[in-house]
Amino acid sequence: MQGLVKRYGGRDVVAGLDLVADAGAVTAVLGPNGAGKTTTVECCEGLRSPDGGTVRVLGLDPVADARVLRPRVGVMLQDGGMPTGARAGEVLHHVASMYAAPRDLGELGERLGVDAFARTTVRRLSGGQRQRLALAAAVVGRPEVVFLDEPSAGMDPQSRHAVWELVRELRDEGAAVVLTTHLMDEAEDLADRVHVVDHGRVIASGSVPELLSPDAQDDRTLRFDAVPGLDLADLAVALDAATPGAPGAWGATEPQPGSYVVTGPAGPRALAALTAWLADRDVLASRLTVGRRTLEDVFLDLTGRHLR
Numbered sequence: 001m002q003g004l005v006k007r008y009g010g011r012d013v014v015a016g017l018d019l020v021a022d023a024g025a026v027t028a029v030l031g032p033n034g035a036g037k038t039t040t041v042e043c044c045e046g047l048r049s050p051d052g053g054t055v056r057v058l059g060l061d062p063v064a065d066a067r068v069l070r071p072r073v074g075v076m077l078q079d080g081g082m083p084t085g086a087r088a089g090e091v092l093h094h095v096a097s098m099y100a101a102p103r104d105l106g107e108l109g110e111r112l113g114v115d116a117f118a119r120t121t122v123r124r125l126s127g128g129q130r131q132r133l134a135l136a137a138a139v140v141g142r143p144e145v146v147f148l149d150e151p152s153a154g155m156d157p158q159s160r161h162a163v164w165e166l167v168r169e170l171r172d173e174g175a176a177v178v179l180t181t182h183l184m185d186e187a188e189d190l191a192d193r194v195h196v197v198d199h200g201r202v203i204a205s206g207s208v209p210e211l212l213s214p215d216a217q218d219d220r221t222l223r224f225d226a227v228p229g230l231d232l233a234d235l236a237v238a239l240d241a242a243t244p245g246a247p248g249a250w251g252a253t254e255p256q257p258g259s260y261v262v263t264g265p266a267g268p269r270a271l272a273a274l275t276a277w278l279a280d281r282d283v284l285a286s287r288l289t290v291g292r293r294t295l296e297d298v299f300l301d302l303t304g305r306h307l308r
């Protein structure tokens with residue numbers, strides 16, 4: 001996809017988006033609600049026509065070549081897009097019958113738990129059940145490219161785990177898996193490559209390790225909430241003094257008023273120095289945590305906003 005533009009009511013909801021998804025890899029499109037993720041994948045699925053740019057799936061045009069692409073592409077839509085009056089099992093059988101070499105329905109139905117509600121009509125399924133059925137329908141035909149829009153939304157942890165395992169398996173079988181999500185742990189766990197999208201543009205791309213810590217893999221992050229407007233340059237000096245082996249290694253930001261992110265060689269001494277520095281100022285921190293950076297931090301750094 002190159003320079004994709006999609007406009008609604010004169011507003012660019014996708015504003016020149018470049019994206020590549022390789023075979024045998026999971027590509028995640030990660031961004032907050034309204035970032036343009038669904039619109040982007042709908043253009044790949046041939047459900048929407050771009051207003052600008054080029055989209056090719058398996059080298060073909062998703063709109064003009066829709067008939068040729070259909071048996072080679074699996075699609076899991078956010079709203080399911082399935083006939084509401086049909087039973088879940090019938091839907092899956094029907095979809096499977098359209099493919100030359102479908103997956104074993106018994107095995108697929110069991111691992112995604114579809115068997116348990118096979119006789120229930122789609123309209124009576126819970127959100128999570130509907131998601132699992134939609135995923136089964138998307139992958140039953142052994143597609144070469146799979147688009148999964150928020151695949152584990154509304155699922156319990158066990159179902160989520162089953163979905164993630166299936167996604168890894170699809171990748172290992174050689175499929176190009178494109179996954180949209182606003183769940184950073186989903187992207188972190190699954191994706192070989194992540195495109196972080198905001199306001200219809202890709203604002204960062206890379207493997208998860210590349211995105212998390214491009215220049216200092218060992219750095220950790222201290223996070224805390226406190227009164228807004230702390231003197232962060234002074235804090236960095238105090239932390240530098242506590243970790244003499246790495247001068248100038250500390251960075252501190254206040255991405256949102258009263259919410260602090262401090263990165264550097266955080267160990268026990270640095271943590272003690274931070275709390276002592278706060279105590280000297282009579283500041284009580286809350287939600288103080290020590291951890292590695294997450295994709296949420298990356299998003300916060302890039303946009304000054306939380307993912308959700």
Ligand SMILES: Nc1ncnc2c1ncn2[C@@H]1O[C@H](COP(=O)(O)OP(=O)(O)OP(=O)(O)O)[C@@H](O)[C@H]1O
Pocket residue numbers: 008009013031032033034035036037038039040182
């Ligand atoms: N058919 C439409 N007509 C008008 N505006 C639309 C239409 N579809 C989407 N939009 C708008 O385009 C923007 C991007 O929506 P999109 O669904 O692509 O975002 P998203 O990143 O998938 O968000 P979410 O995580 O909430 O699904 C939103 O502001 C949405 O309101």
